Amino acid sequence: MPLPFYAVVLSAILFGLGVMGFVFKRNIITIFMSIELMLNAVNLSFVAFSQMRHLLQGQVFVFFVIVVAAAEAAVGMGIILQVARNRQSLNIERIDLLKL
Amino acid sequence: MTVEHILFFILAAVAVGGAINLILLSHPIHSALALIVVMVALAAIYLLLGAELLAMVQIIVYAGAIMVLFVFIIMLLNAGLEERTSLSRAATWVGLPCGAILTGILAWRMTISGPGPFAPGAEAADASGALSHMLMTSYVFPFELTSILILVAILGAVVLAKRDF
Amino acid sequence: MSLLDNAWIIPALPLAGAAVNGLLGKRFTKPTVNAVALGSTTLAFLYALAVVNEFSHLPASQIPFTHSYFTWISAGSLSIDFAFAIDQLTVLMLMVVTGVGWLIHIYATGYMAHEEGYYRFFAYLNLFMFFMLVLILGATYPVMFVGWEGVGLCSYLLIGFYFLKKSASDAGKKAFIVNRVGDFGFLLGLFLIFKTFGTLDIHKVVEQAAHLPVETAGAGTLTLIGLLLFVGAAGKSAQVPLYVWLPDAMEGPTPVSALIHAATMVTAGVYMVARSSTIYVHAPMAMRVVAVVGCLTAFLAATIGLVQTDIKRVLAYSTVSQLGYMFLACGVGAFSAGVFHLMTHAFFKALLFLAAGSVIHAMGGEQDMRHMGGLRKPIAGTFWCMFTATLAIAGIPGFSGFFSKDEILWESLSSPYGSRALWLAGVITAILTAFYMFRLIFLTFFGEPRYDEHHVHVHESPKNMLVPLMVLAALSLGGGWMAAPKLFGGTDHFEEFLHPVFAHADEVREHLPASVPESMEHTAMAVTVLGAALGIFVAWFLYLKKPKAADEMEAALSGAHRTLLHKYYVDELYDAVIVHPIQWISTNVFWKVVDTGAIDGAVNGIGYTARDLGYGARTVQSGNGRSYASWLVVGAAAVTVIFLWLGH
Numbered sequence: 075m076p077l078p079f080y081a082v083v084l085s086a087i088l089f090g091l092g093v094m095g096f097v098f099k100r101n102i103i104t105i106f107m108s109i110e111l112m113l114n115a116v117n118l119s120f121v122a123f124s125q126m127r128h129l130l131q132g133q134v135f136v137f138f139v140i141v142v143a144a145a146e147a148a149v150g151m152g153i154i155l156q157v158a159r160n161r162q163s164l165n166i167e168r169i170d171l172l173k174l
Numbered sequence: 175m176t177v178e179h180i181l182f183f184i185l186a187a188v189a190v191g192g193a194i195n196l197i198l199l200s201h202p203i204h205s206a207l208a209l210i211v212v213m214v215a216l217a218a219i220y221l222l223l224g225a226e227l228l229a230m231v232q233i234i235v236y237a238g239a240i241m242v243l244f245v246f247i248i249m250l251l252n253a254g255l256e257e258r259t260s261l262s263r264a265a266t267w268v269g270l271p272c273g274a275i276l277t278g279i280l281a282w283r284m285t286i287s288g289p290g291p292f293a294p295g296a297e298a299a300d301a302s303g304a305l306s307h308m309l310m311t312s313y314v315f316p317f318e319l320t321s322i323l324i325l326v327a328i329l330g331a332v333v334l335a336k337r338d339f
Numbered sequence: 340m341s342l343l344d345n346a347w348i349i350p351a352l353p354l355a356g357a358a359v360n361g362l363l364g365k366r367f368t369k370p371t372v373n374a375v376a377l378g379s380t381t382l383a384f385l386y387a388l389a390v391v392n393e394f395s396h397l398p399a400s401q402i403p404f405t406h407s408y409f410t411w412i413s414a415g416s417l418s419i420d421f422a423f424a425i426d427q428l429t430v431l432m433l434m435v436v437t438g439v440g441w442l443i444h445i446y447a448t449g450y451m452a453h454e455e456g457y458y459r460f461f462a463y464l465n466l467f468m469f470f471m472l473v474l475i476l477g478a479t480y481p482v483m484f485v486g487w488e489g490v491g492l493c494s495y496l497l498i499g500f501y502f503l504k505k506s507a508s509d510a511g512k513k514a515f516i517v518n519r520v521g522d523f524g525f526l527l528g529l530f531l532i533f534k535t536f537g538t539l540d541i542h543k544v545v546e547q548a549a550h551l552p553v554e555t556a557g558a559g560t561l562t563l564i565g566l567l568l569f570v571g572a573a574g575k576s577a578q579v580p581l582y583v584w585l586p587d588a589m590e591g592p593t594p595v596s597a598l599i600h601a602a603t604m605v606t607a608g609v610y611m612v613a614r615s616s617t618i619y620v621h622a623p624m625a626m627r628v629v630a631v632v633g634c635l636t637a638f639l640a641a642t643i644g645l646v647q648t649d650i651k652r653v654l655a656y657s658t659v660s661q662l663g664y665m666f667l668a669c670g671v672g673a674f675s676a677g678v679f680h681l682m683t684h685a686f687f688k689a690l691l692f693l694a695a696g697s698v699i700h701a702m703g704g705e706q707d708m709r710h711m712g713g714l715r716k717p718i719a720g721t722f723w724c725m726f727t728a729t730l731a732i733a734g735i736p737g738f739s740g741f742f743s744k745d746e747i748l749w750e751s752l753s754s755p756y757g758s759r760a761l762w763l764a765g766v767i768t769a770i771l772t773a774f775y776m777f778r779l780i781f782l783t784f785f786g787e788p789r790y791d792e793h794h795v796h797v798h799e800s801p802k803n804m805l806v807p808l809m810v811l812a813a814l815s816l817g818g819g820w821m822a823a824p825k826l827f828g829g830t831d832h833f834e835e836f837l838h839p840v841f842a843h844a845d846e847v848r849e850h851l852p853a854s855v856p857e858s859m860e861h862t863a864m865a866v867t868v869l870g871a872a873l874g875i876f877v878a879w880f881l882y883l884k885k886p887k888a889a890d891e892m893e894a895a896l897s898g899a900h901r902t903l904l905h906k907y908y909v910d911e912l913y914d915a916v917i918v919h920p921i922q923w924i925s926t927n928v929f930w931k932v933v934d935t936g937a938i939d940g941a942v943n944g945i946g947y948t949a950r951d952l953g954y955g956a957r958t959v960q961s962g963n964g965r966s967y968a969s970w971l972v973v974g975a976a977a978v979t980v981i982f983l984w985l986g987h
Binding site: 077078079080081082083084085086087088089090091092093094095097098099101103104106107108110111114117118119121122124125130131133134136137138140141142143144145146147148149151152153154155156158159164 | 178179182183186189190193194196197202205206209212213216219220222223224225227228231232235236239240243244247248250251253270273274276277278280281284285301304305308309313316320323324326327328330331332333334335337
């Protein structure tokens with residue numbers, strides 16, 4: 075089996091782990107980091123497929139994903155900062171002002 | 175079983191180990207460090223897959239800038255140990271198996287989608303150069319757009335993080 | 340364009356009058372309302388006269404004269420024209436309706452002078468004229484039905500004219516609803532006619548029916564049609580069992596009672612049966628039913644009229660009874676005799692009602708005969724007119740009523756469809772008629788005054804009320820001579836005139852043997868006259884000679900008296916058997932179960948379901964970030980699985 079196949083499987087595993095972290099962790103920042111993990115997993119699969127099909131478009135896409143992830147991380151951090159200041163806590167379960 | 179394969183499996187093990195640590199460790203800073211480990215491992219895997227430029231970009235931007243930002247924030251906010259509130263049994267018993275199944279399905283589907291048009295021996299010798307060329311010609315519009323996006327993100331981040339308006 | 344082509348003007352004039360008075364009359368002064376209402380009626384009468392004149396010059400081949408104005412309904416094989424047809428029968432009815440209607444309008448200007456809603460009354464009255472004229476002129480059954488329903492509507496409006504009085508509005512409703520029951524039968528008859536003949540044009544139907552065999556074996560299509568149409572006629576013309584509305588209709592103003600419930604509307608049923616004479620002669624069983632019901636009604640109503648104390652009620656039951664006579668005539672095949680009685684009845688019954696109105700007006704609103712008496716001197720004009728009409732209705736020789744009633748009784752005996760039993764019942768009814776009518780006269784006009792002469796100022800009616808009375812009295816007197824039977828050496832002009840209309844009916848009758856020989860006609864006539872005299876004598880005896888005798892008889896036969904007074908408890912019976920159960924079902928089943936439960940329940944249920952679904956869906960928006968994350972993942976997983984499976 076050529077390498078890209080195993081890379082794709084690895085990407086799936088990393089994505090699954092990212093989902094786990096997204097759902098089960100309580101710290102906002104950790105949740106955010108799980109999202110970044112998911113993005114990385116997807117990048118890996120793009121690169122693997124790009125290698126499989128000998129098309130460079132996959133890598134171009136990864137490039138843009140990284141850029142957007144950066145922008146998103148910056149803005150996300152700003153939001154987390156504000157939320158943490160307002161609620162005095164980084165626990166996602168404390169941020170429930172919209173509760174029923 | 176070539177050298178590349180062995181190298182890949184080692185790096186894969188490192189990445190998965192980092193990811194598991196991300197989830198299991200309780201202090202956010204530990205999770206951040208684990209994530210950096212994952213990213214570096216992935217960069218190495220990119221090198222193995224022939225995406226040199228991307229590997230560098232990954233290290234510089236992702237691991238070097240984004241994760242540093244994360245670490246800054248953790249330290250700024252004095253994020254402490256994560257509280258241990260009781261996890262619902264249902265979530266554990268349903269969620270974990272579901273996650274595993276999801277992963278399995280994804281992996282299976284992605285791999286059975288065949289080798290596809292494998293153009294043997296058509297590997298670009300100069301992948302980085304070709305990539306850059308493509309970026310500046312076919313994809314120049316999204317490229318410029320992302321610059322604006324970053325500008326907007328900077329502005330947004332500055333505004334959002336102000337202490338008072 | 341001849342006058343006949345423009346016959347539509349005849350009904351259009353009262354319609355215009357009704358529209359003007361109805362829409363603008365509130366602001367008019369009384370003279371203006373009069374001018375509009377009377378003017379339109381007078382013009383209609385004059386135009387009708389002109390049309391009749393032109394009609395008389397038409398050659399026989401052009402009769403019936405039809406003119407179709409426009410195609411009203413065109414659906415598949417059904418094509419109904421809005422057309423008017425004029426033949427001898429129409430001409431006769433035209434004269435009666437416009438003439439008597441005109442006289443009653445004049446009378447009403449005097450009678451209603453002090454009433455509220457003056458303009459409304461005349462608007463309704465004109466509207467009634469319009470519908471009645473449409474009914475008579477209609478060449479197709481549906482056009483006749485339009486008029487039929489319209490007069491029912493106007494009857495409701497006019498009976499309930501004093502709508503603030505509960506008994507009046509109840510009476511209006513009762514009239515309309517009972518009529519509706521009859522109309523249901525009429526409609527079924529129309530459907531059957533269309534199914535059998537494929538057309539609803541009266542003359543075409545009659546032509547086709549003439550070629551069908553006579554149904555002697557009982558129930559056939561034509562018999563069914565005849566019976567169904569008769570149900571409608573029974574409703575409109577107050578025969579058993581649908582007569583209950585007519586006595587209650589006396590709640591309306593007296594001119595209404597005169598016009599609608601004596602002269603015109605209630606005769607619509609007779610008119611309709613006469614028009615369909617061809618159908619009836621081909622269905623002897625239906626004719627027998629008509630005759631029997633007519634005879635029964637005549638007898639029953641006469642018995643009830645014997646003991647009533649309200650002057651208008653007596654006249655109401657008298658009307659029902661006389662209508663029974665008309666149907667008896669039609670039922671034995673003497674259609675022209677029935678129509679003749681219709682005409683004479685219009686004269687003397689309208690006169691009776693108007694004169695009763697005059698009496699009531701003179702007595703300041705009193706309607707109970709027990710509180711009248713000795714009015715002969717104070718209101719002599721009214722007295723003589725009413726007396727003339729009473730002589731006519733009692734069947735005194737020389738007056739119009741005698742000729743028509745005698746003709747009917749003779750036909751009920753001698754016609755192939757007649758029988759001795761029918762004749763006997765008719766004669767007894769005639770005796771009763773004479774009795775109760777003279778009872779009315781004696782109680783009202785003779786004897787000692789039984790009212791307080793200080794409180795009631797008896798005064799004669801004004802000219803605009805008296806003159807129509809006199810005209811009608813003249814007609815009651817002389818109107819009969821046009822049909823003087825051959826016995827007296829005169830030619831029966833009337834029957835000759837109407838012969839073309841009933842030609843086929845007469846033809847069928849010729850082939851059947853007469854029940855009794857012609858020579859018995861003199862004997863029958865003598866019996867009739869003697870019977871009338873007997874009735875008058877008994878009335879004179881009981882009410883003038885020995886007034887106490889009436890009270891003693893009443894006490895002795897108190898059970899029978901009470902039954903008659905309460906009209907055989909028919910109204911109570913209907914109430915218990917029909918009205919109350921329907922009300923119960925409406926309240927308990929239709930309202931509580933169907934409307935509140937099912938319909939409201941369904942509609943509200945949809946609302947409740949939507950609300951509950953909303954409540955359920957709302958729990959997703961818990962405000963808990965982690966649950967949102969979980970839902971995200973679940974959704975993403977579901978989408979992935981679906982796409983993977985779809986792509987399989």
